[in-house]
Amino acid sequence: MANIPVTDMVVHAFSQLVDDSGNSGSYREPSHSDIEFQINTSGLATFDPKQQGQLIGKAKRVRSVLYEAMTANPTAASRFAMGLLGKIRACGGFRAGAPNFVGSEAIANAKSACDSVGFVLTDDGTLSPKVLTALRGPELTDALLGYARRAQRGAEDAALVAGTGKDLLEATAAHVLMTIRGSYPAGANFQALLGMAFIALDLAVPEIPEVQGESPVRIMERGLFATALGVNRVRNKHGSGHGRPWLPTLTDAEAKAAIESVGTVASYLLAKLATHGR
Numbered sequence: 001m002a003n004i005p006v007t008d009m010v011v012h013a014f015s016q017l018v019d020d021s022g023n024s025g026s027y028r029e030p031s032h033s034d035i036e037f038q039i040n041t042s043g044l045a046t047f048d049p050k051q052q053g054q055l056i057g058k059a060k061r062v063r064s065v066l067y068e069a070m071t072a073n074p075t076a077a078s079r080f081a082m083g084l085l086g087k088i089r090a091c092g093g094f095r096a097g098a099p100n101f102v103g104s105e106a107i108a109n110a111k112s113a114c115d116s117v118g119f120v121l122t123d124d125g126t127l128s129p130k131v132l133t134a135l136r137g138p139e140l141t142d143a144l145l146g147y148a149r150r151a152q153r154g155a156e157d158a159a160l161v162a163g164t165g166k167d168l169l170e171a172t173a174a175h176v177l178m179t180i181r182g183s184y185p186a187g188a189n190f191q192a193l194l195g196m197a198f199i200a201l202d203l204a205v206p207e208i209p210e211v212q213g214e215s216p217v218r219i220m221e222r223g224l225f226a227t228a229l230g231v232n233r234v235r236n237k238h239g240s241g242h243g244r245p246w247l248p249t250l251t252d253a254e255a256k257a258a259i260e261s262v263g264t265v266a267s268y269l270l271a272k273l274a275t276h277g278r
Contacts, residue, residue, distance in 0.1 A: 001242075003068075003075065003078030003079060003081075003082055004078055004081055004082060004114065004117060004119050004127065005074070005078065005117040005118070005146055005147075005149070005150040006066055006070040006074060006077040006078055006081055007068070007070070007113075007116070007117055007146075007149075008052055009112075009113040009116055010066075010113045010116075010117060011063055011066040011067055011070065012063070012109075012113070013106075013109045013110040013112070013113035013114075014062060014066065014081055014084065014085070014108045014110065014113070015059045015060070015062040015063035015066070016030065016102075016109055016110070017058065017084075017085070017088050017093065017102045017106050017107075017110055018030060018035065018058040018059055018062055018084070018088070018102075019057075019058065019059035019106070019165070020058065021057055021059065026050040028099070028100050028102075029091040029093075029100045029253065030058075030084070030087045030088060031093055032050065032058060032061070032090075033135055034087055035058060035084065036048070036050070036051065037063060038080055038083040038084050038087060039080060041079075041080075041083060042069075042076045042077075042079040042080035042083060043073070043076050044065055044068075044069050044073070044077070044080055047065045047068040047069050047072070048061065048064075048065055049061060049064050049065075049135060057135055062084065064083065064229055065077075065080065066080065070153075071153065072154045074150065074154065074263075077091070082127065085125065085127060085149060088100075088125065089124070089125035089126075089192045092117060094107065094123065094124050094125035095124075107121075107123070114127065115130075116142070116146065117150075118130050118132070118142075118143035118144075118146040118147060130143055130172065132144070136178075137179070140175055141175065141179075141270055141273065141274070144168070144171060144172050144175060144266065145166050145267065145270050146166065146171070147263075147266070148262075148263045148266035148267040149263065149267065150263070151168060151259050151260065151262045151263030151266065152260055152263030152264060152267060153260075153263070154256050154260055160271045167174070167232075167235065167245070167262070168262050168263075168266050169190075169194065169228055169231070169232070169262055169265060169266055170190060170193060170194075171267040172197070172269050172270060173193045173194045173196070173197035173269070174193065174197075176197040176200055176201060176269055176273050177193075177196055177197055177200055177271075179273060180200045180201075180273075180276065181200060184196070190229075190232050191198065191229055191232075194225065194229070195207070197269060198221070198225055198269075201269065201273060201276055202276075203225075203272065204218040204219070204221040204222050204225075205221075205222060205225050206222050206225060206226060208222075224265050224268060225265075226266070227261050227264075227265065228261070228262075228265045231258045231261050231262055231265075234246055234247050234250055234254070234258055235247070245259075246258060
């Protein structure tokens with residue numbers, strides 16, 4: 001499954017799940033050794049203050065690693081967060097009455113954090129992406145925005161939206177049209193769908209000629225549209241949802257630029273949607 005996007009809210013909530021400092025002196029798993037295993041497995045040892053010689057509690061340790069990694073290596077940060085969550089679940093952290101139960105408040109906070117980035121955390125600690133096809137309105141906007149922000153940070157697996165057959169730009173364009181017009185042409189090709197979304201938001205597209213005295217923002221919007229079409233051309237259209245979402249000929253730098261561009265265009269569309277009609 002897709003890795004959870006790591007945000008400030010996720011960092012705070014997940015560090016609470018291992019915090020036993022206020023547990024009347026009672027020790028609770030996972031141990032420092034368990035946490036270190038997850039850190040090292042995710043390739044984040046260089047961000048671990050304890051492995052750099054600091055004396056630090058479990059919650060502060062997890063928080064420090066995730067904060068550093070969420071910008072420096074978001075994919076590894078996600079891997080660590082999910083590995084840690086799996087360990088907490090295996091230790092009985094989500095079973096009320098178990099010695100390692102993390103507490104109802106910590107679980108509620110973790111649920112809220114996961115929900116904010118498009119994931120569902122169940123009472124037993126199972127994590128899964130929201131099925132976006134079942135979402136509507138502002139809830140879908142928030143979920144798509146979570147993917148867009150992650151894409152802007154270069155997280156490659158944000159290119160495909162979990163729970164749909166669409167890539168992020170296609171899903172965003174469809175959402176824009178559903179919100180404004182109440183429907184969208186499911187059979188439309190990518191360029192047509194994106195063009196309709198741009199026009200519905202009163203944005204400029206290359207087919208609309210530049211006029212004298214128009215805002216420079218209109219020129220930027222045409223550039224965003226052209227960029228989106230270029231990114232769509234370098235997508236790997238075979239086996240959607242499996243493996244690298246880009247053509248195998250792309251270099252790492254080109255793939256990173258592509259996914260960041262996806263995030264930028266999607267974020268712009270969602271921001272314009274939020275103010276449309278005001």
